[in-house]
Amino acid sequence: MRKSEISSLVIHRMPRYYRCLERLRNKGIDRISSRGLGIQSGLTPSVIRQDLSSFGEFGQQGIGYCVEDLLREIVEILGMNNGYTAVIVGAGKLGNGLMSSFPFETYGINVISFYDTDPEIVGTTVFGAPVHHISELAAHLTEHPVDIGILTEDLGSVDDLTKMFSEGGVKGIWNFTNTELKIKGEEPVVENVHLFDSFFSLCCSINGYGRRC
Amino acid sequence: MRKSEISSLVIHRMPRYYRCLERLRNKGIDRISSRGLGIQSGLTPSVIRQDLSSFGEFGQQGIGYCVEDLLREIVEILGMNNGYTAVIVGAGKLGNGLMSSFPFETYGINVISFYDTDPEIVGTTVFGAPVHHISELAAHLTEHPVDIGILTEDLGSVDDLTKMFSEGGVKGIWNFTNTELKIKGEEPVVENVHLFDSFFSLCCSINGYGRRC
DNA sequence: TAGATTGTTAATCGATTAACAATC
């Protein structure tokens, strides 16, 4: 299967396989079947075999998958060792929380700097990363290319920020704002978190809608 | 369509309609067609009409939808005025960030308290909500029923926390930990955020996998 | 009346599940 033909659903399950395999490795388990990985991950053996086979042939018939090998393959697929660089827009509570609780460092993601508008925090550092004024973002992006732009706050206009990232050569945007970003063309790729939608769909379920089990 | 037959995909789009309609109302627009809402939301008119019609008949043929009325219906569907109560496990950076940046108050969600293990923060308050020791959670849940449990940290065992919420009558769990929760039976409902999967699927896309446009 | 737009049915598309030959 060509790289470009893999569906978004498959791609979103890959980090989940990584998490399960990492746990298995930490337990000292070195082989796992699609059935076993299904129990770990809460997915069916069928979907797991289909997903993995779209990237290559990683298993052995009659045996299963070697945990270490499969882990290495998935690290490669996810680009975990690519040493991506990132900047975070918004040095408020959410930006801070993300910086301190998300394992950027563990996975070699270099968070270069923050951008904000608040004169009280511009000039300070957040866990070692300097906070610049948002007006410097465009210039910085041309000086030092950045792979990932993280939007934690609606500072000014989200459309302007998107445009800056796009024109500054950013490859992907991790979007925490409650707005759909307008992208012209193929890049950057956008991954939305949309906490608002997540929380209120939970409320909707509590309110009695949707299938259970 | 029966309440219980509505798919998870539909439910997850409802808050998005809410956001778009709220913006339209703030602009003073009082009527919108499925086509117009499609442009706003980035969804197709077809999917919008299908989604809305599974909850009722909210539009007028030849005219479209009344923004105010539809907004009121969606507020009802999402249970936004139900005055849900919530507790947050983990008073660290992420819990703090959530409390300060998520509009709980605006939507009448009462965050009663935090739970943590760190002796330095147990006993303090976070934006007015007291931080209790995690060992008090089970007792508190039986004293004062809570609708929503928010897991921001892997304090001790996630399985134990899930069990406590489940036995304490919590109706929904908003899960920010990188673990699939094991639920026996129909309740509580779980809504996963899985920031790890979200971030690394973005990396995977940057790495060249997946469809564009 | 003519144009617009809904709610719904039918057609298409894509994802998941089941089945099985290949083979360790």
Add this chain to the structure above:
DNA sequence: TAGATTGTTAATCGATTAACAATC
């Protein structure tokens, strides 16, 4: 050899899109 398990093909299921009668 017999049992296990992959990768892949075919069957099923569900979601999206297209079409259209009803009607404002």
